[in-house]
Amino acid sequence: MESKYAEWIKEYVERSQGRLRGSCGSAAEEMSVRFPELHMVRGFVVPADPTRTDYSDELPTVEMELESRRLAWDNECGVTQHFWCEDTDGTKYDPTVGQFREGIALVYIEYDPLKHGPTPLGKCPDCGELVFPPSDGFCDATCRTLFTKYMDGINV
Ligand SMILES: [Zn+2]
Numbered sequence: 001m002e003s004k005y006a007e008w009i010k011e012y013v014e015r016s017q018g019r020l021r022g023s024c025g026s027a028a029e030e031m032s033v034r035f036p037e038l039h040m041v042r043g044f045v046v047p048a049d050p051t052r053t054d055y056s057d058e059l060p061t062v063e064m065e066l067e068s069r070r071l072a073w074d075n076e077c078g079v080t081q082h083f084w085c086e087d088t089d090g091t092k093y094d095p096t097v098g099q100f101r102e103g104i105a106l107v108y109i110e111y112d113p114l115k116h117g118p119t120p121l122g123k124c125p126d127c128g129e130l131v132f133p134p135s136d137g138f139c140d141a142t143c144r145t146l147f148t149k150y151m152d153g154i155n156v
Helices: 003-015 024-034 066-072 141-155
Strands: 039-047 080-086 106-110
Touching: 003 024, 024 039, 024 080
Parallel strands: none
Antiparallel strands: 039 080, 039 106
16 A cells, blocks of 8 residues: 555544544545545445355345345444545555454445445434335335324324
8 A cells, every 4th residue: 555545544543543433434535635536435345255256145236125125234234334445546545444353354345326226314213214215214104104193292
């Protein structure tokens, strides 16, 4: 890695006092601002497996049913979402790679809505399940009705 990038990452890690989990987005953004020749990439990381080149069965797909999609994007048990930086050659610079277990090789896969389907909009205010577009923010009409009734009950 070019030493200016390695130096910046080292400085970033020191400044963050090693708290890297959950800060990949802001770190990659900061790095791409500091080095305009880099751009920020959103995607997934999976542990490298030397016996395979295709990891698509570990990632969400555009064909997935809602229940599988919720599991795939679940923060606890789903895929590892991640942000990193790349230069125009596709070389990767990951300012928060230190959050992953040392010595494990990682594969970086850029998020592609045509392959991986929609990203979660957030959680349904009624049941707390992940909601995906198209949606008004609720899973369905039942959740919307229950939540509206609940809010009406609070507001009387
Ligand atoms: Zn719901």
